[in-house]
Amino acid sequence: MVGGGSGDAAPGETLVNRLAAFLLATSIVAVLFAPPLYAAWAALIAIVAAWILDPPALRAGLRVGAVLAIVFAASITAGVVAWAAGPQRGIETGGMVLLRLLVLTVGAAVLVRSVNAETLLRMTRKIGMERLGLVLGLALNSLPRLAEAAADVWTASRVRSDGAVARLRRLPGVGEVLLSHTARIAEEAAAAASLRGHSALTRPGNTLRSPVRVVVVTGPSNSGKTEVVTSVAGQLQSVGVDVVGFVQPGELLEGKKVGFRLRDLASGQEAPLASLSERDDGDFGTRFQFSDEGFRLGREALSRTAPESVVIIDELGPIELRGQGHMPAVRKALAVADLGGALIVVRRSLVPSLLAELDASDAVVIDVEDLGERSVDAIIDTLGI
Amino acid sequence: MKDARPWTYAALFGTLWGAIEATLGTAVHLGKLPLRGTIMGLAGLLCLVCLRRLQPRAGVCLLAGVVAVFLKVFTLGGLYPGPIIGIGIQALALEVALTGTGGRAIGAAIGGFVALATNPLQKLVTMWVVAGTEAVRSYLRLLQESAAAVGFEGLNPTVIVTTVATATGAVGAAGGLWAWWVAGRVMRRLGKHS
Numbered sequence: 344m345v346g347g348g349s350g351d352a353a354p355g356e357t358l359v360n361r362l363a364a365f366l367l368a369t370s371i372v373a374v375l376f377a378p379p380l381y382a383a384w385a386a387l388i389a390i391v392a393a394w395i396l397d398p399p400a401l402r403a404g405l406r407v408g409a410v411l412a413i414v415f416a417a418s419i420t421a422g423v424v425a426w427a428a429g430p431q432r433g434i435e436t437g438g439m440v441l442l443r444l445l446v447l448t449v450g451a452a453v454l455v456r457s458v459n460a461e462t463l464l465r466m467t468r469k470i471g472m473e474r475l476g477l478v479l480g481l482a483l484n485s486l487p488r489l490a491e492a493a494a495d496v497w498t499a500s501r502v503r504s505d506g507a508v509a510r511l512r513r514l515p516g517v518g519e520v521l522l523s524h525t526a527r528i529a530e531e532a533a534a535a536a537s538l539r540g541h542s543a544l545t546r547p548g549n550t551l552r553s554p555v556r557v558v559v560v561t562g563p564s565n566s567g568k569t570e571v572v573t574s575v576a577g578q579l580q581s582v583g584v585d586v587v588g589f590v591q592p593g594e595l596l597e598g599k600k601v602g603f604r605l606r607d608l609a610s611g612q613e614a615p616l617a618s619l620s621e622r623d624d625g626d627f628g629t630r631f632q633f634s635d636e637g638f639r640l641g642r643e644a645l646s647r648t649a650p651e652s653v654v655i656i657d658e659l660g661p662i663e664l665r666g667q668g669h670m671p672a673v674r675k676a677l678a679v680a681d682l683g684g685a686l687i688v689v690r691r692s693l694v695p696s697l698l699a700e701l702d703a704s705d706a707v708v709i710d711v712e713d714l715g716e717r718s719v720d721a722i723i724d725t726l727g728i
Numbered sequence: 729m730k731d732a733r734p735w736t737y738a739a740l741f742g743t744l745w746g747a748i749e750a751t752l753g754t755a756v757h758l759g760k761l762p763l764r765g766t767i768m769g770l771a772g773l774l775c776l777v778c779l780r781r782l783q784p785r786a787g788v789c790l791l792a793g794v795v796a797v798f799l800k801v802f803t804l805g806g807l808y809p810g811p812i813i814g815i816g817i818q819a820l821a822l823e824v825a826l827t828g829t830g831g832r833a834i835g836a837a838i839g840g841f842v843a844l845a846t847n848p849l850q851k852l853v854t855m856w857v858v859a860g861t862e863a864v865r866s867y868l869r870l871l872q873e874s875a876a877a878v879g880f881e882g883l884n885p886t887v888i889v890t891t892v893a894t895a896t897g898a899v900g901a902a903g904g905l906w907a908w909w910v911a912g913r914v915m916r917r918l919g920k921h922s
Binding site for chain 2: 375420423424426427428432435436439440443444451454474475477478479481482485486489490493515518519520521522523525526527528529530532533536
């Protein structure tokens with residue numbers, strides 16, 4: 344956890360960081376339990392280790408205010424012990440308090456800067472306690488939201504109360520409203536988890552960067568979404584528009600969907616993407632087993648995105664909205680500047696979730712069941728090409 | 729997918745408790761305000777009892793305690809063991825009391841009594857860890873002298889600590905019932921049946 348930011352560091356640097364993290368942890372324990380002389384050495388080692396690991400954290404931990412508070416606490420303790428057991432004992436005890444609080448503060452400062460929701464999740468996953476990691480990640484992510492709610496509640500209370508006494512009287516009410524807000528945020532987090540999977544709990548609002556024109560194509564299963572999108576791609580290509588992306592036509596057996604293929608719209612190349620699992624042990628919690636070949640072709644298709652390209656993605660499912668599957672490649676493609684437009688296919692139930700992910704206030708949703716044959720023209724009109 | 733609400737509620741109420749400890753707690757401790765342990769204890773009771781009434785599942789109080797400890801560690805001097813031990817004991821006390829009584833008001837009162845009664849003992853343990861045995865002896869002597877100054881001469885330190893623990897415990901029991909009442913109001917505000 345400490346020194347966790349060394350992911351991009353050179354191997355030698357990582358070793359030094361690990362050694363420094365070990366020394367810091369050992370010194371904290373030593374300062375708490377060793378006799379005064381050893382404790383002083385341990386404190387010195389802890390400060391040097393913190394400086395190697397994270398100099399800004401050391402500076403933040405040893406702010407003037409913090410140091411003054413530590414000196415104040417040590418002096419009070421020294422004074423009380425000197426009164427009860429003599430000056431010699433007082434100085435010794437005060438010195439120990441000073442060292443211990445100093446090291447604990449430095450340790451906490453380094454820890455604060457090394458931990459985030461993703462780090463926690465990785466760590467807890469390693470020890471088989473993923474749920475705990477999700478909860479702690481949610482705790483970190485929700486702090487700004489709670490702080491905002493608390494500030495709003497306090498402002499409202501100040502506006503309604505005249506004077507300090509009135510504000511004090513309102514304090515229980517303020518607590519009650521804050522508890523209610525906390526419950527509401529918990530409800531929202533639970534809803535996000537049920538919609539986008541539990542990993543949503545550790546991910547802060549990381550919206551997709553999207554171009555000016557986004558068309559979301561939706562409709563019920565087997566309503567012809569892929570055919571409509573393929574037709575749009577053909578028409579755009581025929582007038583010289585650079586179309587990138589892919590479609591995922593389904594594979595039917597006796598009227599039942601048994602798999603999907605992925606077709607690169609620019610090259611026409613195809614690869615198998617998913618096949619129905621016979622033993623109901625599919626990937627990503629689905630009934631399908633996915634192939635790396637299909638995802639690889641999807642990445643290749645999206646990697647051709649350039650300014651003025653129209654990106655077509657058929658389709659984004661729950662796996663992508665949980666940040667997996669095609670999503671990393673989609674994020675990269677939509678981050679390309681000056682795109683001509685984007686056309687994204689999702690099932691109806693996922694439209695709100697996709698719109699929440701998109702950083703586009705003017706996305707247009709087209710339901711192929713409602714528009715029928717007019718869907719292709721409507722999409723091209725909306726794209727403005 | 730399983731209902732995530734017990735987890736998200738525990739996370740959020742633990743966060744609220746941890747944030748109160750990290751802000752108000754740090755302020756009252758650095759300012760050496762009287763009854764700071766009791767004030768923070770009551771804030772914790774409010775969060776835990778409210779959480780348990782909104783999500784009546786075993787384990788939610790403990791999980792909220794873990795979250796609050798986790799956040800408390802990241803504050804100035806957060807590795808200072810006193811409040812960490814206090815949060816842990818309080819979460820455990822409420823969890824056991826509320827689970828044992830089937831989530832009734834009496835559980836909140838018992839949990840509140842135990843949580844706050846352990847405050848003075850927890851203070852002694854913290855003092856021992858941070859400042860050593862000499863500081864604990866000095867503190868106990870200070871208590872004896874203070875008791876003598878108000879007319880209770882020759883009292884054993886154990887008697888003094890027990891008396892203080894009982895008094896804070898009584899405040900905790902009352903606080904538990906108050907937290908139960910506030911939690912009921914929160915439930916009504918959220919449109920849930922109490």
